[in-house]
Amino acid sequence: MLGEHVYAVRSSWTGNRGTGTSGYRDYDRLVRMSIAGKPDLEASADKPFRGDPARWNPEDLLVASLSECHLLSYLHACVTVGVVVVAYEDEASGTMVEDGRGGGSFREVVLRPLVTVADASMTDAAQAAHHQAHEWCFIANSVNFEVRVEPRVRVAGD
Incomplete structure (x- = not known):
């Protein structure tokens, strides 16, 4: 690999x-x-x-890349520690600041994953797996701004 x-x-x-x-x-x-x-x-x-708001733009794609990369890294991290994830949703957002010279940069992206696990005994390990996922995420490791993760974990059926 x-x-x-x-x-x-x-x-x-x-x-x-x-x-x-x-x-x-x-x-x-x-x-x-x-x-x-x-x-x-x-x-x-x-x-x-001057773009079309109905279409994806580069800024959308960057935030989406970070969200999906964390999601996929997280699922792998959970498998390695025996956490069974049954649902995962993320409400990610990014803040970009213009520099007044025609350019700008992202200040930060915040990932807000809501993870549903199969059993209450998995909650702590599911929460901890976000740290490993963040370390593994190729995209987060490639950007020069902060990528924060604010995870929540719930139990299926609750």
């Missing part, structure tokens, strides 16, 4: 209204993201940056 892994994505701008980028307001920020063998993802800029 050790080694280098390469991920290839094709991004195609689909927002040319006929005059290309002749002016800042003359084109749409529509993008098609493609990966061989997977459904295309229709994306855009965020609405404040």
Whole structure:
């Protein structure tokens, strides 16, 4: 399993209204993201940056990547300590701050997983597994801002 892994994505701008980028307001920020063998993802800029709010934007995708990476790492961590997870939901959010020069950066992302375990005896180990999941998450280890995890654990049937 050790080694280098390469991920290839094709991004195609689909927002040319006929005059290309002749002016800042003359084109749409529509993008098609493609990966061989997977459904295309229709994306855009965020609405404040003249994008289509109905489409995924880069900021959404970054927060989603962190949320999914933690989820998958967490499920593995639970298996290794004998915790049976029967449901997992996350209400993740990220805060990005503009720098006034046309750029900006994320300040933080907060993951708020709600995990349901099969038995009350698993609650403490389920809570502790979040630390291991955070250590294992490739995406969280790749960003230069804080990724906080505020987990909650409940027991099935309660």
